[in-house]
Amino acid sequence: MTSSKFVVAALAMSISATALGAGAHGGGHGHGANNGEPGKASDVSRSITVEMYDNYYEPEEIEVTPGETVRFVVENKGKLVHEFNIGTPAMHEAHQKEMMMMVEHGIIQGGKLNHEMMEMDMGNGQSMKHDDPNSVLLEPGKSQEVVWKFSEKGDIEFACNVPGHYQAGMYGEVNFNQGDSGVRSLAGELKPLNTTQ
Numbered sequence: 136m137t138s139s140k141f142v143v144a145a146l147a148m149s150i151s152a153t154a155l156g157a158g159a160h161g162g163g164h165g166h167g168a169n170n171g172e173p174g175k176a177s178d179v180s181r182s183i184t185v186e187m188y189d190n191y192y193e194p195e196e197i198e199v200t201p202g203e204t205v206r207f208v209v210e211n212k213g214k215l216v217h218e219f220n221i222g223t224p225a226m227h228e229a230h231q232k233e234m235m236m237m238v239e240h241g242i243i244q245g246g247k248l249n250h251e252m253m254e255m256d257m258g259n260g261q262s263m264k265h266d267d268p269n270s271v272l273l274e275p276g277k278s279q280e281v282v283w284k285f286s287e288k289g290d291i292e293f294a295c296n297v298p299g300h301y302q303a304g305m306y307g308e309v310n311f312n313q314g315d316s317g318v319r320s321l322a323g324e325l326k327p328l329n330t331t332q
């Protein structure tokens with residue numbers, strides 16, 4: 136699901152972002168492209184506060200139940216602009232190209248966002264507004280919520296796609312707990328396997 140308003144523009148431009156996104160996370164992904172869907176506030180089962188620093192998250196990973204709707208309260212406690220984005224590694228890689236454009240156009244400037252520029256029409260009815268429901272892009276000191284419904288087991292990460300941040304390790308695993316899979320309790324035992332750092 137790619138709902139970015141400027142994805143067409145991103146594809147049209149030949150940015151050599153391959154060096155950025157590729158390989159940072161090992162590969163071997165490619166199944167379960169479904170990262171879930173925007174959640175309803177009335178379905179929220181719990182809130183998780185996620186703090187963003189330069190360049191990492193606290194907590195570094197989360198555990199969810201398949202089908203669960205979670206309210207993420209995202210706080211930027213760093214000195215740089217950061218993103219909280221729920222997606223597959225492939226989605227993050229694609230979004231990193233868009234974020235690179237935002238940097239090239241001066242929309243993301245270290246610790247600041249150029250809000251005027253984000254609203255600007257790129258000439259084809261597209262803007263660089265960052266308003267996908269699965270993510271928030273925050274300046275230092277800012278806080279915002281994301282209500283997200285996780286669908287199924289999948290290869291899902293929360294990540295910051297500001298250029299260089301994912302590569303610096305600013306991503307975390309979404310671990311799906313056993314749900315109805317019949318696998319024995321994964322809580323303690325599988326965690327080390329899912330930790331890639």
Ligand SMILES: [Cu+2]
Binds near residue numbers: 190218
């Ligand atoms: Cu970041």
